[in-house]
C-alpha cells in the first residue's frame with residue numbers, strides 16, 4: 001500500500017464534502033457506541049474488567065522480548081515454523097519464497113492489518129501470484145484499490161450502488177441488485193470457489209499465546225477459518241506485539257476485544273492453531289508458518305513512552321469515539337492505521353515529516369484515552385510530538401515548525417505576561433480583526449488564520465473589553 005499520509009489535509013477536505021461518508025460516520029458512531037456500552041455492561045464489573053485488560057497489555061509489552069522467545073519455543077515444539085522479519089520487505093520475501101518454492105499459484109487471504117502495513121498483496125501479485133482477499137470488506141477495497149476506511153469495517157462507507165456496479169464490472173455477478181444480502185452472497189459464491197483451488201492461505205493474528213505457542217483469530221464471516229483449514233500451507237503474519245503471556249489472559253483480552261470492536265460478547269468464529277495438521281485431523285494445513293514482523297517496532301520499543309502504543313489490540317474503539325475521525329473517516333490518514341491509534345503509531349513507523357498533520361489534527365479532548373481498553377494515553381504522545389516539533393528536537397526525527405509560527409507564539413507569550421501589553425494589543429488589533437464583520441460574525445481572514453476561517457465563523461470582537469465596560473458602569 002502506497003503511504004499517502006502527507007496528503008492528510010487535502011484528503012480530509014475532500015472527505016468533509018462527501019455526504020455519504022459524513023452520514024455514515026454520524027450513524028455508525030452512535031450505533032456502535034450504544035452496543036459497545038451495552039456489551040461492556042455484561043461484565044459483572046466493567047471497570048475491573050477494563051483495568052485487568054490494561055494491566056495485561058502493559059505487562060505483555062514490558063515483557064515482550066521474553067514472551068516472544070517463549071512463544072517461539074512453544075510454537076516450534078508444536079510443529080510450526082517461526083520466521084523473524086526485520087522489516088516489511090523481509091516479511092514479504094519470506095512469504096514469496098515459501099510460495100515460489102512450493103509452486104503456489106493461488107492464495108486466499110484473511111483480513112490482516114499487518115499484511116496491509118507490509119504491502120504484501122502488491123509483492124505477491126507483481127510476482128505472478130493470484131491473491132484473493134476473503135473478508136468481504138477487504139475484497140471490496142482490493143477491487144477498488146482503496147485504503148481501509150476503518151480497521152474493522154474497511155469498506156463500511158462504500159454505498160451499495162457502488163458495490164453493485166463494481167461487482168457487475170468485475171464479473172462477480174451478472175444481475176444488478178441493491179440488496180446487501182444478495183451482494184454478500186455473490187461475493188461468497190465467487191470466493192468459496194477459490195478456496196477449493198488454492199495452495200496457500202495467509203492470515204493475520206489477533207493474539208499469540210506465549211505459554212502454549214497458540215495463534216488465535218477472531219472474525220464474523222468464517223473466511224479466516226476457511227483460509228486456515230482448506231489450503232495445505234498456512235502462513236500467519238503477526239506484528240511482534242501480539243503476544244500475551246497465558247491462555248487465561250488471552251481469553252480476557254478476547255472478551256474485551258469483541259465487546260469494544262463490534263459490541264459482541266464473542267465473535268462468530270474464534271480459531272486457534274497450535275500446530276499443522278497432525279495427520280489424524282479432518283482439515284488443517286500440512287505446514288504452518290508464523291512470520292513475526294518487527295518493522296521498526298523494536299527501535300521505538302526502547303523508548304518507554306512510545307512503546308505504550310504496542311499495547312493496542314486493534315479494537316477500533318478510539319476511532320469511533322474520536323471527533324476528528326468522526327468527521328473525516330479513515331482515508332485521510334493515508335495508511336493501514338487510522339484514527340487516534342494511527343495518529344500515534346504512524347509517526348513512529350513512517351517518520352514525522354510525512355505525519356505532522358495527523359497528530360496536529362487533534363483537539364486533545366481525551367475520549368480516545370478514556371475508551372481504550374489497552375490503556376494507551378494517546379493525547380500524551382500527541383503533545384510530545386508537538387513539543388519536539390516546536391523545539392526541533394532531533395529525537396523521533398522531529399521536523400521544526402515554520403519560523404513564523406514560532407515568532408507568533410513568542411509574541412503571544414510576551415503579550416500575555418503583562419496586563420498593559422495585552423490591553424494595548426487588544427486595542428491595536430480590534431479594528432483590524434473587525435474589518436470583515438458581517439451580521440456580527442467574522443466570516444474570513446487573510447494571512448496565517450485564513451485556513452481556520454474556511455469552515456468556521458467567529459463572533460466579532462466587542463467594541464469594548466469586559467473591563468472597559470465594567471469601568472464605564
Ligand code: SF4
Nearest residue numbers: 312313315316318372
Ligand atoms: S488504541 Fe486502544 S482503543 Fe484504539 S484500537 Fe488500539 S486498543 Fe483499541
